[in-house]
Amino acid sequence: MAASRNNVTPETSKRRVEVISNDHPVDSARPARRNTTELAYRELRRRIIESELTPGSYLLEQELGLMLGFSRTPIREAALRLQGEGLVQIVPRHGIRIVPTSISDIRHIYQVLLSLESTAAGLVASKADVDLSPLVHACETMSDAFERGDMLAWAAADEVFHETLVALSGNARLRGIVMNCRDQVQRVRRFTQMVKAHPQPLKSIQEHYAIIDALRDGDAAKAADLYRAHRERGWRDQTAVLQQYGIERA
Incomplete structure (x- = not known):
């Protein structure tokens, strides 16, 4: 009985590979997501620096997404990066504030x-x-x-x-x-x-x-x-x- 349990055929080996692959699928979307976030960051940063977005104004993630052509996730990630650079401020329940410079x-x-x-x-x-x-x-x-x-x-x-x-x-x-x-x-x-x-x-x-x-x-x-x-x-x-x-x- 022990020998039969340890007997691995090509068919069972294939099934095991399939199970492992299904348990740990390759996330092919990650590079595309990073690229989208980078594009959103660059465009939002450009519009802030070019003063196309009014200093001191508040904009919702959804509003910026429609304006720039991105979903809310890359907009949110881009805003977090820009907040670290001092260009925006994320204000809960109010949106993203374009930080003015005095x-x-x-x-x-x-x-x-x-x-x-x-x-x-x-x-x-x-x-x-x-x-x-x-x-x-x-x-x-x-x-x-x-x-x-x-x-x-x-x-x-x-x-x-x-x-x-x-x-x-x-x-x-x-x-x-x-x-x-x-x-x-x-x-x-x-x-x-x-x-x-x-x-x-x-x-x-x-x-x-x-x-x-x-x-x-x-x-x-x-x-x-x-x-x-x-x-x-x-x-x-x-x-x-x-x-x-x-x-x-x-």
Whole structure:
């Protein structure tokens, strides 16, 4: 009897495999779900940064789902991620609040960026054989966009310049902190550009080239100082626009 119980035929083996497979099915939906959540996150983040969603407004998950073309689950997961980045606030029984940014918030964020991005510029200048061509290309793209009168493209290329410089520093932790802060800066920048055109787009390009020259020369102190001055001017320009139009929160 014991021998018969232990006798395994191809048929019984097949059935056992089927049982095991049914008990532990492969979740083929997980990659698709992650992809959907990522798409929802990117689109919701874009609309917040572009000020397409009104700062301070409340939106239900279902409402956002219909607006963006996603089900409630990826919207909820995207909102949780954006809440960690300080762009939204999930309020029970009220929905998802688009967190506005005040002038004082931006001042504090710029204080962080001024320090960290200037440090990044110094690190890049101190590195040997660093490829600065992406920075030059970003400046060329800014110039081309300005000549076409496409200030959105100009702003996008400007952001590429700053993000690339930080990446070239090779400090992943510094880059992570900077990128988290830059979301709020981009929001206010987009907002102020809708209110009033950038006051000195050519000057920004010239300052970029001056920073590149300092990086190429390996002058860390000069690169950091030029970068800090460039950022301080940007902060003053944005603050002036907000104050001119009496805007306390954007």
